[in-house]
Amino acid sequence: MLYRPLGTSPLKVSALCLGTMTWGEQNTQRDAFAQIDRARDAGVNFIDCAEMYPVPPRGETYGATETIVGNYLRERGERDNWILASKIAGPSRDMHHIRGGLTRFNREHIHAALEASLQRLQTDYLDLYQLHWPDRNTNFFGKLGYQHDMEEQITPIEDTLEVLDALVRAGKVRHIGLSNETPWGVSRFLQLAEARGWPRIVSVQNPYNLLNRSYEVGMAEMSIREQVGLLAYSPLAFGTLTGKYLNGLWPEKARLTLFSRFSRYTNPQAQKACARYVQLARDHGIDPAQMALAFVTRQPFVTSNIIGATNMDQLSRNLSSINMGLTDKILESIEEIHRCQPNPAP
Secondary structure: EEEOOOOOOOEEEEOOOOOOEEEEEOHHHHHHHHHHHHHOOOOOOOEEEEOOOOOOOOOOOHHHHHHHHHHHHHHHHHHHEEEEEEEEEOOOOOOOHHHHOOOOHHHHHHHHHHHHHHHHHHOEEEEEEOOOOOOOOOOOOOEEEEOOOOOOOOOOOOHHHHHHHHHHHOEEEEEEEEEEOOHHHHHHHHHHHHHOOOOOOEEEEEEEEEEEEEHOOOHHHHHHHOOOOOEEEEEOOOOOOOOOOOHHHHOOOHHHHHOOOOOOOOHHHHHHHHHHHHHHHHHHEEEEEEEOHHHHOOOOEEEEEOOOOOOOOHHHHHHHHHHOOOOHHHHHHHHHHHHOOOOOOO
């Protein structure tokens, strides 16, 4: 396993991070415990959760993922061996079960969210606490263009960062990070931290995969120059880059088969590009999923690649991607496909 600095913090995280968003929906607690054990044996020391998990978010399962992780930590007694991350949900009219659906990054909501997460995780601190998506109208979750809303009601970033500063000083949060952010948001958090002596963000968790390399435009330079590396989520584009959905296949119990709402990576252009990437891997005798993961992990702006799985075979193959090197020929072919079909699923 490789280990990399988490921003400017003293922490070093494994280059592969164990994602958890299927636990409590597609995976049982027993499944999750086995996955954590397997990841630990492979050298993974980083687990990423969120208060809204599992997905798809439902009131009936809200918080189940954190509860499972907390039960593991209590049973195994290994809290100090893990770098534990979680996230507070941002504003959403579709999730009324989370503090009425109109959550904000203000003192009331941040304190309520963090205390509930700590209780479910059965710990008194988080190593990394992240804002799951911005408390403002901007281009995330598949939107490339920005449309300004003069009437929007937002929590000022100053107010949010001041609350997070208090939590860091209280020892409930060691470090803070962003998610689904833009260059403007990252720069504003950094500017305020420097000016006010508040905590500096150490990471940004955004999507990044062969079908969506939009992070390279603007954000990659920010990550490298400001030492706020990417925690890459959806590195397999919801499993499409494994090739299992090609040619009209819908495997039983697979995420996109079970939940039709996840259509981000199944548009015709994405499917066409996906087929080319999968064929490229097969032409070189390597696993398509491992090739896709290795491409993400090798990027200089990536701190950790968040892998997830619904069974142990998937997890083992994903973990093995850390040992895969990509030849110049494969990398050149990847770039050729990307030039022909750039970012078909942003």
